[in-house]
Amino acid sequence: MTKIRKVGILGAGMMGAEIGLCFAMAGCKVALKDMSIEVAEKGKSRLAATLEKAIRAGKMDDLQKDAVLGRITPTGRMDPFEQAEMVVEAVFENYEVKKAVWTQADEICPAECIFATNTSSIPITQLGATVKQERRRRFLGTHFFSPASVMKLVEVIPGLETEETVVGQVMEICRRIGKTPIHVKDVPGFVVNRILHAMWIEANRLVEEDVISPEEVDTACKLGLGHPIGPYALMDLTGNELNLQVQEILFHAYGERFLPRPILKQKVHAGHLGRKTSRGWYVYDK
Numbered sequence: 001m002t003k004i005r006k007v008g009i010l011g012a013g014m015m016g017a018e019i020g021l022c023f024a025m026a027g028c029k030v031a032l033k034d035m036s037i038e039v040a041e042k043g044k045s046r047l048a049a050t051l052e053k054a055i056r057a058g059k060m061d062d063l064q065k066d067a068v069l070g071r072i073t074p075t076g077r078m079d080p081f082e083q084a085e086m087v088v089e090a091v092f093e094n095y096e097v098k099k100a101v102w103t104q105a106d107e108i109c110p111a112e113c114i115f116a117t118n119t120s121s122i123p124i125t126q127l128g129a130t131v132k133q134e135r136r137r138r139f140l141g142t143h144f145f146s147p148a149s150v151m152k153l154v155e156v157i158p159g160l161e162t163e164e165t166v167v168g169q170v171m172e173i174c175r176r177i178g179k180t181p182i183h184v185k186d187v188p189g190f191v192v193n194r195i196l197h198a199m200w201i202e203a204n205r206l207v208e209e210d211v212i213s214p215e216e217v218d219t220a221c222k223l224g225l226g227h228p229i230g231p232y233a234l235m236d237l238t239g240n241e242l243n244l245q246v247q248e249i250l251f252h253a254y255g256e257r258f259l260p261r262p263i264l265k266q267k268v269h270a271g272h273l274g275r276k277t278s279r280g281w282y283v284y285d286k
């Protein structure tokens with residue numbers, strides 16, 4: 001079962017399309033589903049652009065690109081999921097939206113199909129409860145990082161009813177697609193987001209206290225800590241609205257230490273959301 005060949009991806013947005021690419025590059029056939037085939041096709045065409053860059057960087061040739069893309073089938077329908085051995089869900093971060101797609105998948109997917117959600121903040125156990133009792137032992141979280149085709153880490157998170165053998169299978173599947181999985185408990189923020197946001201909140205305190213500017217924090221973390229990208233450049237990539245939303249969830253779960261700083265709220269109120277609005281902590285060309 002760890003040698004899976006057919007994968008279904010729910011959601012062809014930023015994460016879903018890239019996760020599909022990870023499986024396709026490892027030789028799996030991928031059904032990439034979104035709300036319509038047109039949206040799913042857009043997701044696939046972004047991957048074509050990503051692979052063009054890989055060709056220019058000498059990491060792949062045209063034949064390999066065509067073979068990888070040939071394994072990805074965009075769809076607006078659930079029928080291709082009848083054959084899926086694993087489904088990874090990366091639709092909007094909204095419980096009702098996720099519940100609706102998992103309910104559909106539960107109806108159509110084979111009994112042994114593994115269900116994995118890429119949620120960043122909804123408890124895995126709560127999402128696992130959206131599928132039938134018999135399926136819950138095969139439901140878990142696989143938290144990929146953006147861009148998923150580049151970042152090696154996957155947090156593998158069992159829910160209350162996930163079978164340990166399924167966790168082991170999914171860890172092995174992650175390794176087969178070139179990732180390094182870590183086994184994490186189902187706690188708010190999992191591991192990486194707890195560490196990351198603790199650091200971002202402290203960075204925001206430093207900026208609020210006028211100790212240092214955002215640009216200098218980035219320099220400090222790159223040159224002093226060896227980070228490949230500074231916290232403020234990264235916040236602009238992930239988006240300040242999402243950053244605030246995650247900190248509110250962490251604050252709710254853990255209290256004072258994750259209280260979002262006023263400076264972040266101001267950025268969101270001003271519409272300085274990051275790269276997507278061409279302005280965040282930095283200003284970008286449109």
Ligand SMILES: NC(=O)c1ccc[n+]([C@@H]2O[C@H](COP(=O)([O-])OP(=O)(O)OC[C@H]3O[C@@H](n4cnc5c(N)ncnc54)[C@H](O)[C@@H]3O)[C@@H](O)[C@H]2O)c1
Pocket residue numbers: 010011012013014015016033034035039089090091092093094097100101118119120121143144145146238
């Ligand atoms: N963006 C990140 O850095 C990141 C990192 C890790 C995890 N995540 C998680 O991954 C998930 C997706 O995030 P994203 O950034 O790719 O979002 P996104 O908005 O780029 O993509 C979501 C996609 O889901 C599609 N969708 C919505 N409802 C659907 C439905 N009913 N059926 C099929 N498709 C549907 C949308 O059309 C969209 O294409 C979220 O749960 C998010 O929390 C995001």
